[in-house]
Amino acid sequence: MIGRRGVVVVGASAGGLSTVEALRRQGHAGPVTVVGAEKHPPYDRPPLSKQVLSGAWEPDRARLRPDSALAESGAEFVYGDPAVGLDADALTVHTASGRRLHAEAVVVATGLRPRTLPGQAELAGAHVLRSLEDALALREELGHGARVAVVGDGVLGTEIAATARGTGAEVTLVGPQSAPMTAQLGPRAAALLADLHTERGIRLRLGTGVSGLCGSGGRVTGVRLADGEVLPADTVVVAIGADPATAWLQGSGLATDDGLVCDSRCRAAEGVYAVGDVARWHHEDLGSIRLENRTNATEQAAAAAAGILGGGAAYRPVPYFWTDQFDVKVQIYGRPTADADFDVVEGEIGGGRFVAEYRRGGAVTAVLGWRMPKQARLRAAAALNNRAPVAP
Amino acid sequence: MKVTVDQDTCVASGQCVMAAEDVFDQRDEDGIAVVLEPEPSPERAADVRQAAAVCPALAIAVQE
Structure with a gap:
């Protein structure tokens, strides 16, 4: 049982908030303290590259809970005070402002830090997108006629490219793959995404790496490609992935390896758990994995809360994510691989709405929905049998 | 118990x-x-709260 010292949650985003709510739902009435590095109450990140970036939503709409709900939770929320150290034996969290928080359980939900290109910090007009401030700063530079280069052909880069194009900007998407999101979708669906982006006026400059940024007078002027070509741009967005925010755990004795390493129950050590983007855990079906997915933050929080309260089981979700690009919502259950067969099982590619199954050795390993959310969910539930597919 | 969904916020995950x-x-x-x-019976309350909790857009409001 958790007693007087209660639970300290490090990170006040979706994973941290979900942990608080899961603890309460599961019956923990004792103290909970949440410390966040950002100055904001918990807000949602998926809208940052979509509705917030396009201007359709004011920032307040991305808030996860109103003040009244946060107060009702009975947890103490501390903002703008990043954790700087953890004593894992004593279960004590140290923060930048000098707080020492003693706990009976610590939950690490510190998320990610976006990677940058060399010299990026010194160049105005060169952006990353992780925080609300990032989204608002980038939004200022979008709009009709702006020349925008997006570096990175993963989920975030392609979403930003689509949203930027929607504001009227002239957008070029740069990345090393032959089509956007090939790693996440496999080649067939990625080719469809490439067609979508091209039809909507995005210039794809794929199959090439980036060697750096060009600048003049402290302002970015373009992107230098690996082959020496320079793409001129007024604004550059760098979306080349992110690293788990674990630097503050140095000296804690906890194992980090592209994430805080946890067992199958999301436990890094006695009394220490990890949740969300930062957590690398042993998935009993898929091996050692880390998921940068919104739904994982919530589901893993529930699993960690159960573990803290003395119950719980191995955490083994079917990986799931979605992306919205232009008017297309793509949803993926499971883990597509490049070598999987890709069969449309409902709808038609030509009709712009379909569900496809990925198969390896006859077994369905993933399900994709393209503007067919309900049908994709039903197919996934049936084909994946509520069980994660076998690891590649 | 009363339950509503903000359809503008909903991300269609079906959770x-x-x-x-x-x-x-x-x-x-x-x-x-x-x-x-919209007014689920008391026996459904736990599942409805669970639905609100797992919604990735937190688009479900439950009034007890």
């Missing part, structure tokens, strides 16, 4: 349907959640 399928459904055309039973 609510998996948690409480007699209370929620998804529109066939775009997957946006709809409430089938």
Whole structure:
């Protein structure tokens, strides 16, 4: 049982908030303290590259809970005070402002830090997108006629490219793959995404790496490609992935390896758990994995809360994510691989709405929905049998 | 108990349907959640709270 010292949650985003709510739902009435590095109450990140970036939503709409709900939770929320150290034996969290928080359980939900290109910090007009401030700063530079280069052909880069194009900007998407999101979708669906982006006026400059940024007078002027070509741009967005925010755990004795390493129950050590983007855990079906997915933050929080309260089981979700690009919502259950067969099982590619199954050795390993959310969910539930597919 | 869904915020993941399928459904055309039973019976309360908790957009409001 958790007693007087209660639970300290490090990170006040979706994973941290979900942990608080899961603890309460599961019956923990004792103290909970949440410390966040950002100055904001918990807000949602998926809208940052979509509705917030396009201007359709004011920032307040991305808030996860109103003040009244946060107060009702009975947890103490501390903002703008990043954790700087953890004593894992004593279960004590140290923060930048000098707080020492003693706990009976610590939950690490510190998320990610976006990677940058060399010299990026010194160049105005060169952006990353992780925080609300990032989204608002980038939004200022979008709009009709702006020349925008997006570096990175993963989920975030392609979403930003689509949203930027929607504001009227002239957008070029740069990345090393032959089509956007090939790693996440496999080649067939990625080719469809490439067609979508091209039809909507995005210039794809794929199959090439980036060697750096060009600048003049402290302002970015373009992107230098690996082959020496320079793409001129007024604004550059760098979306080349992110690293788990674990630097503050140095000296804690906890194992980090592209994430805080946890067992199958999301436990890094006695009394220490990890949740969300930062957590690398042993998935009993898929091996050692880390998921940068919104739904994982919530589901893993529930699993960690159960573990803290003395119950719980191995955490083994079917990986799931979605992306919205232009008017297309793509949803993926499971883990597509490049070598999987890709069969449309409902709808038609030509009709712009379909569900496809990925198969390896006859077994369905993933399900994709393209503007067919309900049908994709039903197919996934049936084909994946509520069980994660076998690891590649 | 009263339950509502903010359809502008909904991201069509269908998690609510998996948690409480007699209370929620998804529109066939775009997957946006709809409430089938706006005042669920007390026996459904736990599942409805679970649906609200797992919604990735926190688009479900429950009034006890």
